[in-house]
Amino acid sequence: MDNGYKPELHDENAGIPALRPESPDETSAPDPAANSSARRLDAFAAAETSDPAANGSTRHLNAFAPAETSDPAAKVRKARSGHARTTKKKSPPKARWTHYVPQILLALLALCALSGALRIWLAERSGDSAYAAGHGGATTGSAIPQTGAAASSGTGSGANDSGSLGGDRVAGSQIGSDGSFLAGTDIPGAGPGPGPSQSPGNSGPAQGESATTLNIDTPETAAAAGLAATALRDAALLAAGYDYDGAIALLNETPGISGTVEVRAKIEEYEQIKTTLVRVNPVTVTHVFFHSLVMDNALAFDGDSREKGYNQVMTTKSEFMKIIQSMYDRGYVLVRLHDLAYEVKDADGGVSFKGGDVMLPPGKTAFVMSQDDVCYYDYMKGDGFATRMVVGDDGKPTCEMELADGSVVTGAYDLVPLLEEFIESHPDFSYRGARAVIAFTGYEGILGYRTATSYSDSPTYASDRKEAARVAQALRDAGWELASHSWGHLNMGAISYEKFKTDTDKWESEVESLIGPTDIILFPFGSDIGDWKPYTHENERYDYLYRQGFRYFCNVDSSVNWVQLGKDSYRQGRRNLDGYRMYYDIIQPDLTKRKTEDLFHAEDVFDPDRPTPVPPM
Numbered sequence: 001m002d003n004g005y006k007p008e009l010h011d012e013n014a015g016i017p018a019l020r021p022e023s024p025d026e027t028s029a030p031d032p033a034a035n036s037s038a039r040r041l042d043a044f045a046a047a048e049t050s051d052p053a054a055n056g057s058t059r060h061l062n063a064f065a066p067a068e069t070s071d072p073a074a075k076v077r078k079a080r081s082g083h084a085r086t087t088k089k090k091s092p093p094k095a096r097w098t099h100y101v102p103q104i105l106l107a108l109l110a111l112c113a114l115s116g117a118l119r120i121w122l123a124e125r126s127g128d129s130a131y132a133a134g135h136g137g138a139t140t141g142s143a144i145p146q147t148g149a150a151a152s153s154g155t156g157s158g159a160n161d162s163g164s165l166g167g168d169r170v171a172g173s174q175i176g177s178d179g180s181f182l183a184g185t186d187i188p189g190a191g192p193g194p195g196p197s198q199s200p201g202n203s204g205p206a207q208g209e210s211a212t213t214l215n216i217d218t219p220e221t222a223a224a225a226g227l228a229a230t231a232l233r234d235a236a237l238l239a240a241g242y243d244y245d246g247a248i249a250l251l252n253e254t255p256g257i258s259g260t261v262e263v264r265a266k267i268e269e270y271e272q273i274k275t276t277l278v279r280v281n282p283v284t285v286t287h288v289f290f291h292s293l294v295m296d297n298a299l300a301f302d303g304d305s306r307e308k309g310y311n312q313v314m315t316t317k318s319e320f321m322k323i324i325q326s327m328y329d330r331g332y333v334l335v336r337l338h339d340l341a342y343e344v345k346d347a348d349g350g351v352s353f354k355g356g357d358v359m360l361p362p363g364k365t366a367f368v369m370s371q372d373d374v375c376y377y378d379y380m381k382g383d384g385f386a387t388r389m390v391v392g393d394d395g396k397p398t399c400e401m402e403l404a405d406g407s408v409v410t411g412a413y414d415l416v417p418l419l420e421e422f423i424e425s426h427p428d429f430s431y432r433g434a435r436a437v438i439a440f441t442g443y444e445g446i447l448g449y450r451t452a453t454s455y456s457d458s459p460t461y462a463s464d465r466k467e468a469a470r471v472a473q474a475l476r477d478a479g480w481e482l483a484s485h486s487w488g489h490l491n492m493g494a495i496s497y498e499k500f501k502t503d504t505d506k507w508e509s510e511v512e513s514l515i516g517p518t519d520i521i522l523f524p525f526g527s528d529i530g531d532w533k534p535y536t537h538e539n540e541r542y543d544y545l546y547r548q549g550f551r552y553f554c555n556v557d558s559s560v561n562w563v564q565l566g567k568d569s570y571r572q573g574r575r576n577l578d579g580y581r582m583y584y585d586i587i588q589p590d591l592t593k594r595k596t597e598d599l600f601h602a603e604d605v606f607d608p609d610r611p612t613p614v615p616p617m
């Protein structure tokens with residue numbers, strides 16, 4: 001079986017998409033300048049879309065060589081068979097009624113404290129100071145030395161304490177009671193739950209009972225209303241992310257609220273929307289990808305040897321924001337690769353791949369997003385990019401960027417935090433918490449940390465690996481999917497089989513050991529390990545990657561969609577949304593021939609800071 005990539009192959013087979021090159025990118029002659037003077041630029045992919053014949057082993061020799069001599073892979077390689085690692089379908093975080101147990105307890109506690117305080121107040125008024133003193137000691141959890149403290153702590157923790165949010169924080173944003181999204185605010189009333197508390201009302205001395213004359217209807221109603229409001233807000237956030245089942249379950253299962261008119265109306269509304277949902281066909285989903293975003297155009301487009309590559313294959317921040325705004329406006333919804341298809345166990349113990357059941361309202365279109373080479377390579381320093389990813393104060397992944405004066409700033413300096421911010425204010429841009437796929441090579445390290453073994457003499461090697469692992473976990477926790485982009489940024493179809501295996505093993509030992517099990521590979525240079533025909537295990541490269549646990553295989557293809565749902569894997573083409581693609585769309589007057597018109601209008605997006613013409617690949 002010939003596993004070679006055939007750039008000249010075109011689709012002449014009805015119903016089966018061709019794996020064809022990014023014309024004219026992959027068929028054009030390699031640019032000699034790019035291979036000589038801009039040697040480091042090739043590493044970032046000088047282009048995912050460049051001539052595969054020119055890449056292979058030679059273009060990355062520079063990057064590949066340093067660690068080629070040692071093979072730590074053998075030490076760390078996991079002994080796993082093809083079936084040992086099953087694909088895990090990640091479920092988005094769901095708010096269940098059980099999440100409200102702490103709130104319910106708090107509400108009860110507040111009620112008790114309120115009634116207790118009032119009783120104390122009443123008792124004191126009636127001169128029964130013995131009750132007041134005895135009662136204070138009976139309350140579990142917090143000492144209530146005097147009446148005033150009891151009242152304030154009781155009401156404070158029960159209703160809307162926005163202090164520590166424990167595990168009930170919902171995605172960092174909430175929906176106002178009118179359904180509007182309030183970015184950057186916390187879900188109230190979700191403080192850490194107290195342990196089982198003694199109710200003052202039950203444990204109080206008998207003489208206290210006789211003093212109870214207060215009407216507790218008011219606080220009880222207020223607490224129930226507070227619970228309902230919180231549940232409605234959380235349900236609205238789930239529904240905004242198309243998890244109507246989760247929203248309905250939350251409202252149905254939160255005790256004491258399902259009878260209210262407002263809650264019943266919402267449940268009915270969500271049930272009604274559910275009847276209108278349309279299943280996404282997993283083989284018609286488009287996939288767009290980016291590299292590190294240019295944050296400072298003046299530094300990236302400064303006329304140095306790397307400008308050309310940046311101009312071709314990078315996207316600026318302003319372009320990225322306009323692209324996702326346009327896609328949002330046109331009804332696109334980000335989904336996970338793992339939502340589109342996943343491995344299932346058959347009754348006979350075997351496994352097969354099943355298309356997912358992504359359900360969206362009519363008019364919405366699913367898409368997948370990925371970002372390659374999220375490594376912040378050395379060659380990018382000083383060129384206007386982030387320098388590394390870090391875990392922010394809120395526990396979410398964000399970026400650091402070193403400025404020209406050497407100072408370091410933290411914030412939304414690349415795709416990950418920018419997309420997080422966008423989804424926070426547009427939760428309906430993400431299907432059930434979906435985020436993009438983030439892909440890493442290994443030859444320098446990942447996420448801006450120098451984690452490759454060639455850096456093992458570095459004083460920061462150990463701390464770099466630890467921090468990179470922490471950021472990777474934060475990415476997973478936030479819904480991002482992590483992927484291989486090969487260790488040495490190699491053309492995985494063109495290199496020798498021995499080199500292919502070595503590279504795969506090195507990626508697993510140096511990168512997967514940091515980020516955890518991964519089943520997605522995004523091939524560099526838009527290469528592939530096979531032609532347009534579906535993979536079979538006779539293809540030794542496919543078989544090897546499969547046995548290493550990979551199930552999702554992505555090349556580069558400018559078609560709106562290029563998908564194969566195989567018997568045991570999912571294969572998808574990806575579309576580069578970069579300077580090259582947009583520029584050549586803009587000079588294409590026939591809109592029907594453009595490659596991006598379904599997503600945005602290139603003229604509206606293209607950054608005027610770019611030097612033009614953008615050089616051809």
Ligand SMILES: [Zn+2]
Pocket residue numbers: 043044045048372373485489524525
């Ligand atoms: Zn790449």
